[in-house]
Amino acid sequence: MVRAVVAGVGESHPVRASGRRVTSHLFAAIDAALEDAGISATDVDGVITEAKLTPTALSIDDLVPALGIQNLRFQALSSPVGAGIMLAVAQAHEAVTSGRATHVLTYFGVDWGSFGSGPSGIHGAMDAKREVEYPVGFGGPQLYFATMATRYAADFGLSRPELEDLLGGVAVAARRNALRHEHAQLRRDLSLDEYRAEEFFAEPLRRSDISLLSDGAVAILVSAEGAVRPERRGVEIAAWAHRVQSIPDQAFYTQSRDLPAFPATTAVADEIERTLGASVASAGVLELYDCFSVATVVQLEALGVTKPGQTAALVADGALEIGGERPTNTHGGLLAHGYLLGASHVAEAVRQLRHDAAGTQVEGVDSAFVGAGPGRQYTGLYLRRTDA
Amino acid sequence: MPESRDDDLYKPRREGLENGVIRLTRCARCKVVEWYPLARCVHCRNEAWEWFDIDPRGRVHSWCRVVRPTVPIDGLEAPYVLALIEVEEAEGARIVALAEDPTQTPMVGDAVRLTTQSVAGAAQPHFVLAPAGS
Ligand SMILES: [Zn+2]
Numbered sequence: 001m002v003r004a005v006v007a008g009v010g011e012s013h014p015v016r017a018s019g020r021r022v023t024s025h026l027f028a029a030i031d032a033a034l035e036d037a038g039i040s041a042t043d044v045d046g047v048i049t050e051a052k053l054t055p056t057a058l059s060i061d062d063l064v065p066a067l068g069i070q071n072l073r074f075q076a077l078s079s080p081v082g083a084g085i086m087l088a089v090a091q092a093h094e095a096v097t098s099g100r101a102t103h104v105l106t107y108f109g110v111d112w113g114s115f116g117s118g119p120s121g122i123h124g125a126m127d128a129k130r131e132v133e134y135p136v137g138f139g140g141p142q143l144y145f146a147t148m149a150t151r152y153a154a155d156f157g158l159s160r161p162e163l164e165d166l167l168g169g170v171a172v173a174a175r176r177n178a179l180r181h182e183h184a185q186l187r188r189d190l191s192l193d194e195y196r197a198e199e200f201f202a203e204p205l206r207r208s209d210i211s212l213l214s215d216g217a218v219a220i221l222v223s224a225e226g227a228v229r230p231e232r233r234g235v236e237i238a239a240w241a242h243r244v245q246s247i248p249d250q251a252f253y254t255q256s257r258d259l260p261a262f263p264a265t266t267a268v269a270d271e272i273e274r275t276l277g278a279s280v281a282s283a284g285v286l287e288l289y290d291c292f293s294v295a296t297v298v299q300l301e302a303l304g305v306t307k308p309g310q311t312a313a314l315v316a317d318g319a320l321e322i323g324g325e326r327p328t329n330t331h332g333g334l335l336a337h338g339y340l341l342g343a344s345h346v347a348e349a350v351r352q353l354r355h356d357a358a359g360t361q362v363e364g365v366d367s368a369f370v371g372a373g374p375g376r377q378y379t380g381l382y383l384r385r386t387d388a
Numbered sequence: 389m390p391e392s393r394d395d396d397l398y399k400p401r402r403e404g405l406e407n408g409v410i411r412l413t414r415c416a417r418c419k420v421v422e423w424y425p426l427a428r429c430v431h432c433r434n435e436a437w438e439w440f441d442i443d444p445r446g447r448v449h450s451w452c453r454v455v456r457p458t459v460p461i462d463g464l465e466a467p468y469v470l471a472l473i474e475v476e477e478a479e480g481a482r483i484v485a486l487a488e489d490p491t492q493t494p495m496v497g498d499a500v501r502l503t504t505q506s507v508a509g510a511a512q513p514h515f516v517l518a519p520a521g522s
Contacts, residue, residue: 120458128424131398136512138470138484139459146452147472154450154496203453203467251424254472254482259449 004096008037008221014338025217033219046101052080082372086379092222109217126250144253156309169315178332218343241271265302284365287345342372
């Protein structure tokens with residue numbers, strides 16, 4: 001079997017409103033990833049991307065001739081949105097290790113900061129949501145996660161002030177981490193008191209509990225170890241897993257009987273531990289899909305990093321910040337770095353493991369877990385230095 | 389109860405709401421409640437769904453108070469309270485409903501009665517907290 005490495009990372013860093021179309025960000029990120037890996041577009045022989053947003057943003061059919069790829073021998077669409085971005089990278093790993101391709105490009109970008117309807121547009125296109133939820137004002141993920149947070153607090157006996165401290169603690173850590181990242185979109189400190197003074201958007205969620213809107217793109221290149229220069233052989237995908245709960249996307253946030261638990265996320269953690277022989281919690285940094293502050297909380301618990309209902313103590317200690325015992329979303333995440341649906345999380349993890357992070361380096365880190373869902377589907381990547 | 393048609397699946401639901409009843413879908417053959425309806429019944433492989441009237445008693449699964457609306461609705465002034473109401477008689481299916489009294493703060497587990505009220509010219513599910521002991 002061929003050893004696969006994450007050889008190239010390219011970013012068009014997130015900004016609120018660039019006025020540029022997503023294709024412009026995507027080509028910038030892809031060019032940067034190829035340059036980072038030290039290969040040219042003609043070397044690329046595989047392309048895999050997220051299945052829902054990317055086919056209309058920049059299809060593989062349009063990308064291949066635009067890059068001048070001459071020898072495409074592997075292509076695939078993974079699954080929708082965040083979990084799909086991670087799954088594309090995982091599938092690239094599989095394509096390379098199986099020998100089906102040598103250099104597999106994955107890419108993802110959005111221009112929701114300038115043009116799109118954002119995530120509400122995706123959710124509004126589902127018929128049950130349009131018929132049943134929107135007419136009473138129950139629109140989009142913000143309200144799903146608000147009701148989830150309230151249910152979480154009730155299940156674990158958290159008072160309203162305790163829930164406020166928990167969510168606020170996650171939001172503050174994201175902002176503190178973003179403050180150190182030279183390309184983060186929101187570099188403004190936030191104190192817990194300032195957080196508490198914010199008005200509710202959807203009680204119990206405030207402005208700082210909610211992800212940003214961004215323009216930007218990320219490209220990740222996975223290559224055969226022997227096909228790239230030695231300094232790009234340093235990071236590999238040591239394990240990965242993907243799971244889907246058997247419920248339609250449109251029903252998940254109102255009808256899943258397991259809420260506020262996330263069985264797909266837990267199953268991913270279990271499979272990683274089984275295949276790797278090490279738990280998700282063993283990773284030196286965690287980069288978790290934090291569309292809302294509460295998403296970080298439920299993920300930490302579903303992944304087994306904290307015990308159910310017990311995340312508050314960890315958050316109160318500042319553990320999620322760089323320098324804390326459990327550095328999480330070291331770039332600031334979707335809450336403060338930018339809303340690229342998890343693509344930047346992968347880029348940040350790779351830079352952490354190269355010991356080349358942009359102001360956010362966690363000292364001596366040699367493993368990272370990156371995960372996205374969390375919801376009906378989840379994908380986790382456990383990345384490791386090849387010298388670890 | 390009429391079987392649903394693909395071209396306007398939710399019409400019986402809207403007609404029910406106008407008559408003060410809330411309807412959900414169940415398999416037309418094995419009668420298992422599936423809300424929202426799937427492409428096919430997982431239990432008996434039947435592809436047809438039928439609508440049935442639910443008992444209007446339920447419990448608050450969770451709730452939120454919307455201060456900044458994410459979808460604008462004519463005549464629905466923020467802040468308003470939305471809840472997911474779990475209906476035991478319907479195998480735990482949850483109804484998204486507006487609080488009739490937006491100043492109320494529900495609690496998870498509260499017993500409620502489902503009602504219908506007009507929102508933007510169409511009847512929609514609402515709830516009121518049930519008196520203790522009911
Ligand atoms: Zn059936």
